[in-house]
Amino acid sequence: MTTPAVQLAVDAAFREEWGRVVATLIRRTGDWDLAEECAQEAFAEALRRWPVDGIPHRPGAWLTTVAGNRAIDRLRRGTRGAELLEQVGLQAPQLDTGEEAMPELFDETDEIEDDRLRLIFTCCHPALPMEGRVALTLRSLAGLTTAEIGRAFLVPEVTMAKRLTRTKAKIAAAGIPYRVPPAHLLPERTAGVLAVLYLMFNEGYSASSGTELIRAGLCDEAIRLARALQQLMPDEPEATGVLALMLLQHSRRHARVNGDGQLITLEEQDRGRWDRTEVQEGLEVLESALRRRQVGPYQLQAAIAACHARAASAAGTDWQEIAGLYALLEGQTPSPVVRLNRAVAVAMAGDIEEALAVVDELSGDARLEKYYLLEATRADLLRRHGDQAAAAAAYERALPLAPSEVERRYLLRRLQASGGTDVDSPG
Amino acid sequence: MKYLLFICADGLPAPEDLAVLQRECPVWVEEMDSRGTRLFGRELELPETAATVRVRDGETLVTDGPFAETKEFVAGFDILECADLDEAIEVAAKHPSSWFQTIEIRPLMDGLDWDEAAMRFAAGDNATGTTYCLMKCLDGIPAEPQVEESIIREGNAWWQDLKERGIGILAHPLQHKDTATTVRVRKGETLLSDGPFIETKEFIGGISVIKCESREQAVGIAAAHPLARHHMIEVRPFVSE
Numbered sequence: 001m002t003t004p005a006v007q008l009a010v011d012a013a014f015r016e017e018w019g020r021v022v023a024t025l026i027r028r029t030g031d032w033d034l035a036e037e038c039a040q041e042a043f044a045e046a047l048r049r050w051p052v053d054g055i056p057h058r059p060g061a062w063l064t065t066v067a068g069n070r071a072i073d074r075l076r077r078g079t080r081g082a083e084l085l086e087q088v089g090l091q092a093p094q095l096d097t098g099e100e101a102m103p104e105l106f107d108e109t110d111e112i113e114d115d116r117l118r119l120i121f122t123c124c125h126p127a128l129p130m131e132g133r134v135a136l137t138l139r140s141l142a143g144l145t146t147a148e149i150g151r152a153f154l155v156p157e158v159t160m161a162k163r164l165t166r167t168k169a170k171i172a173a174a175g176i177p178y179r180v181p182p183a184h185l186l187p188e189r190t191a192g193v194l195a196v197l198y199l200m201f202n203e204g205y206s207a208s209s210g211t212e213l214i215r216a217g218l219c220d221e222a223i224r225l226a227r228a229l230q231q232l233m234p235d236e237p238e239a240t241g242v243l244a245l246m247l248l249q250h251s252r253r254h255a256r257v258n259g260d261g262q263l264i265t266l267e268e269q270d271r272g273r274w275d276r277t278e279v280q281e282g283l284e285v286l287e288s289a290l291r292r293r294q295v296g297p298y299q300l301q302a303a304i305a306a307c308h309a310r311a312a313s314a315a316g317t318d319w320q321e322i323a324g325l326y327a328l329l330e331g332q333t334p335s336p337v338v339r340l341n342r343a344v345a346v347a348m349a350g351d352i353e354e355a356l357a358v359v360d361e362l363s364g365d366a367r368l369e370k371y372y373l374l375e376a377t378r379a380d381l382l383r384r385h386g387d388q389a390a391a392a393a394a395y396e397r398a399l400p401l402a403p404s405e406v407e408r409r410y411l412l413r414r415l416q417a418s419g420g421t422d423v424d425s426p427g
Numbered sequence: 428m429k430y431l432l433f434i435c436a437d438g439l440p441a442p443e444d445l446a447v448l449q450r451e452c453p454v455w456v457e458e459m460d461s462r463g464t465r466l467f468g469r470e471l472e473l474p475e476t477a478a479t480v481r482v483r484d485g486e487t488l489v490t491d492g493p494f495a496e497t498k499e500f501v502a503g504f505d506i507l508e509c510a511d512l513d514e515a516i517e518v519a520a521k522h523p524s525s526w527f528q529t530i531e532i533r534p535l536m537d538g539l540d541w542d543e544a545a546m547r548f549a550a551g552d553n554a555t556g557t558t559y560c561l562m563k564c565l566d567g568i569p570a571e572p573q574v575e576e577s578i579i580r581e582g583n584a585w586w587q588d589l590k591e592r593g594i595g596i597l598a599h600p601l602q603h604k605d606t607a608t609t610v611r612v613r614k615g616e617t618l619l620s621d622g623p624f625i626e627t628k629e630f631i632g633g634i635s636v637i638k639c640e641s642r643e644q645a646v647g648i649a650a651a652h653p654l655a656r657h658h659m660i661e662v663r664p665f666v667s668e
Contacts, residue, residue: 129622170605176512177510
């Protein structure tokens with residue numbers, strides 16, 4: 001019988017250890033599918049054994065040993081088994097899973113820590129398709145099932161299974177190395193890993209209501225992975241920065257959508273509903289990153305989020321500081337979206353005309369042609385400027401570009417408030 | 428591992444780019460040869476010299492031009508021996524073509540037969556006849572297993588015959604197009620993308636290098652390959668060295 005305590009211990013071990021077990025098995029066998037299957041069996045075995053034998057002191061080592069033994073078993077039974085076993089040095093005899101008998105084979109703590117880094121860099125290799133990188137990271141590091149990942153990305157399980165198979169097949173066939181990249185590749189590859197984690201976070205964050213609610217779990221997974229990465233790369237301030245950014249954004253999740261699934265802008269959010277514990281942690285994590293004095297784009301975005309987190313109201317926000325941070329961000333990663341955000345901060349700091357001039361300038365940028373926030377921002381600035389008719393026209397231009405129902409309803413509400421022509425005027 | 432680099436162009440290089448290519452290509456070749464990374468590489472004649480060969484109902488159909496009707500075309504290729512994909516990417520990013528155009532990296536299937544004839548060709552021996560590249564273009568529809576088996580069996584016999592006649596120099600299949608990676612270097616940054624250089628349903632599944640007397644003979648040899656009955660084969664001369 002599985003007791004609640006054992007179930008809790010297995011669940012906790014799953015969250016903590018899945019990635020480690022899989023990562024180590026991939027290094028030792030070179031076989032991703034085998035690693036996943038054996039890890040799965042090890043957790044099933046834990047559910048059977050732990051109620052009888054008690055919960056081991058080091059669940060991770062226990063699980064890795066059991067999974068490793070399963071792998072040896074399977075390889076022995078396989079046709080190429082003996083040959084492969086020799087290659088990977090897995091010839092250890094069948095081992096007891098008791099604590100004392102812990103084999104040295106799986107007791108190389110440093111190596112095992114490195115394994116998770118190897119795994120994350122391999123999953124996020126830039127030669128893999130982006131959607132494959134995200135899916136494989138969720139499968140092999142976070143331990144989500146194929147069905148769960150499919151649901152999170154709104155695709156059928158078979159489609160997701162194919163995507164995972166294809167991604168793993170490319171790793172093997174194209175010779176993508178299972179390693180932490182050498183120093184000369186590390187900065188760009190690290191940026192690539194952070195981009196995958198932040199994309200995963202945003203997939204969840206942009207879907208916070210109704211039928212899409214299931215995707216919100218992606219935020220938790222992304223934060224968990226960012227935490228792990230931050231511990232594995234303590235000297236990389238951008239890894240710390242991305243964690244701070246996620247925490248600070250995530251703290252606003254309950255306030256950004258109302259009961260009807262309507263999007264609430266930062267300005268209108270009930271700041272009492274922000275998760276203070278997460279805000280506090282986010283601010284502390286950011287502080288520790290900034291102390292290293294190697295500011296990068298994620299730290300800057302987190303610093304902007306921190307300005308909001310510290311302010312009691314939109315009016316009480318240090319918009320001057322935010323505009324300055326956006327200017328720094330634009331210097332590091334020039335992008336029309338960053339420029340647009342800077343314009344908003346400039347307007348909030350009091351200079352609406354300057355902000356409108358920036359928006360006008362951006363209108364010619366082909367990269368923003370399909371970006372609903374350009375027209376929505378223009379509309380908002382015009383509204384603040386007192387030009388309701390021009391604001392309504394801009395909201396109407398933004399409407400067909402809205403990426404989801406939540407944004408569409410927000411724009412409709414705004415359009416109504418500014419006396420738009422094709423909807424009933426507000427009472 | 429062995430990789431094939433397709434040098435992919437989308438037109439003739441601009442004069443200033445051409446000057447860079449002419450200056451830097453030999454530097455790249457020398458470095459990669461001395462590292463033991465580059466087994467060989469050759470430039471192909473322009474795509475208007477190509478013939479694409481299909482055989483349907485016993486009839487040989489030849490169309491002028493390359494297999495894909497896109498502005499991108501294969502301008503040449505190199506075969507590399509690298510530790511892993513990261514090394515292949517690094518080598519591709521050093522190739523000056525990646526600075527203006529695109530390079531596709533495709534892993535080769537295991538077991539490249541690197542014999543005397545191949546080595547002589549790699550060394551630039553072109554004494555008699557012209558060398559042609561036959562690019563086997565699959566249209567992405569998987570053949571039934573028994574068809575595939577017969578293609579492989581017949582294809583092997585076809586190659587055996589060409590080797591015996593001194594026509595066949597080198598032939599090898601590539602890994603599936605899903606294993607391809609394209610490399611572009613822009614503003615000093617290496618940009619990678621997953622998949623082959625053109626997004627058509629046809630893709631190059633393998634290459635053969637033959638030496639023969641005329642384009643007609645090369646077309647006839649291509650038409651005799653079983654793949655010509657199911658897919659198509661592009662025939663294009665190499666630039667003579």
